[in-house]
Amino acid sequence: MKDLSLHVLDLLANSTVVCSTKIKLKVIDSLKNNLYSFEIIDNGSGMSEETLQKVTDPYFTSRKTRKVGLGLPLVKMNAENAGGGFSMKSSIGKGTDLRFWFEHNNIDRPPLGDIASAVVFTAATNENIHFIYEHTTDFGRYTFDTNEIKEALDGMSLNNADIIRALTEMIQENLKDIKANE
Numbered sequence: 001m002k003d004l005s006l007h008v009l010d011l012l013a014n015s016t017v018v019c020s021t022k023i024k025l026k027v028i029d030s031l032k033n034n035l036y037s038f039e040i041i042d043n044g045s046g047m048s049e050e051t052l053q054k055v056t057d058p059y060f061t062s063r064k065t066r067k068v069g070l071g072l073p074l075v076k077m078n079a080e081n082a083g084g085g086f087s088m089k090s091s092i093g094k095g096t097d098l099r100f101w102f103e104h105n106n107i108d109r110p111p112l113g114d115i116a117s118a119v120v121f122t123a124a125t126n127e128n129i130h131f132i133y134e135h136t137t138d139f140g141r142y143t144f145d146t147n148e149i150k151e152a153l154d155g156m157s158l159n160n161a162d163i164i165r166a167l168t169e170m171i172q173e174n175l176k177d178i179k180a181n182e
Contacts, residue, residue, distance in 0.1 A: 002110065002113070003110050003111050003112060003113025003114075004036075004038070004110050004111065004112050004113055004115070005112060005113035005114050005115040005117070005118040006113060006118070007038075007071070007074070007075045007078070007100075007110075008025065008038060008040070008115060008118050008119075009118040009121070009122065010071040011040050011071060011072075011075065011098060012025065012040065012118065012119075012122045013122070014071065015040060015042035015044060015096070016122065016126045016129060018042065018044030018045045018046075018096075019044050019045045020042040020043055020044035020095065020129055021043060021128075021129060021130060022042070022043050022129065022130040022131075022132075023040065023041070023042045023043075023129055023130070023131050023132075024039075024040070024041045024042075024131075024132040024133075024134070025038070025039070025040050025119065025131070025132070025133045025134070026038070026039040026040075026041070026134045026136075027039075027115070027133075027134070027135045027136065028101075028136050029104070029112075029135065029136065029137045029180050029181060030104065030136075030137065030138050031104055031105075031138055032138045033104075034103050034104045034105055035101060035102075035103070035104055036084075036101060036102040036103075036104045036109060036112075037084075037099065037100075037101035037102075038099065038100050038101065039097065039098065039099045040096075040097075040098045041095065041096070041097045041098075042095045042096055043094070043095040044095050044096060045092065045093065045095075046090045046091045046092045046093055046094050046095050046096055047090040047092065047096060048092055051090075052088060052089075052090050055072050055088065056072050056073050056076050056086070057073065072088075072098075075100050076100065078100075078102075078108075078109075078110060079100040079101060079102055081108045082102040082103055082106040082108040082109040082110075083102065083103030083106045083108075083109075084100065084101040084102035084103060084106075084109075085100070085101055086099070086100045087099045087100075111181070112180070112181040115135075115171075115175070116167075116168045116169075116171035116172045116175065117168050119131070119133045119144060119171060120158075120164055120167045120168045120171065121164070123146050123149075123158055123167075124158040124159040124160075124163070124164050124167075125159060127146075127150075127157065127158050127159060129146075130145075130146055130147055131144075131145075131146045132144070132145050132146075133145075133171075135175060135178065135180055136178075137178045137179055137180050138179070139178045139179045140177070140178035140179075141178065142171075142174040142175060142177070142178050142180075144167075144170075144171055144174075146158065149167065
């Protein structure tokens with residue numbers, strides 16, 4: 001994938017189809033610590049230990065619509081190629097905690113890309129799921145919480161073109177304020 005936001009979009013989609021009611025995306029973007037880290041935590045159906053051992057095999061997928069699953073193997077490969085790593089924990093009935101990280105200054109680290117659109121698209125198309133996106137840099141922290149947004153919108157749907165555009169711009173502006181991905 002050409003940027004990290006596309007990995008995040010794909011991995012968030014995985015979390016939305018496993019009966020999750022809450023998904024948290026945590027990004028640590030630290031030049032000082034030379035770290036670009038992502039963590040996706042869901043409270044979905046989780047995986048067995050046997051399945052967990054197979055998820056980074058590109059020829060394994062639990063989906064019935066295709067015979068390969070490339071999302072996790074690709075993010076694992078990209079992270080390891082950029083001086084980082086990959087870890088995943090899961091328990092049946094409790095959910096999954098996925099982490100992948102990169103050396104921030106590694107020439108092989110893909111750029112962040114449009115993380116704001118990835119987050120807003122996922123939230124807008126899964127309004128029944130509580131999404132929290134937290135982005136931390138050396139200059140501050142920004143948190144986007146769909147429960148707070150829904151309260152402010154007073155019943156308006158997130159899945160509205162004007163709302164999607166406004167939320168995307170809001171996230172982009174807040175990321176600039178904390179000097180994200182600079």
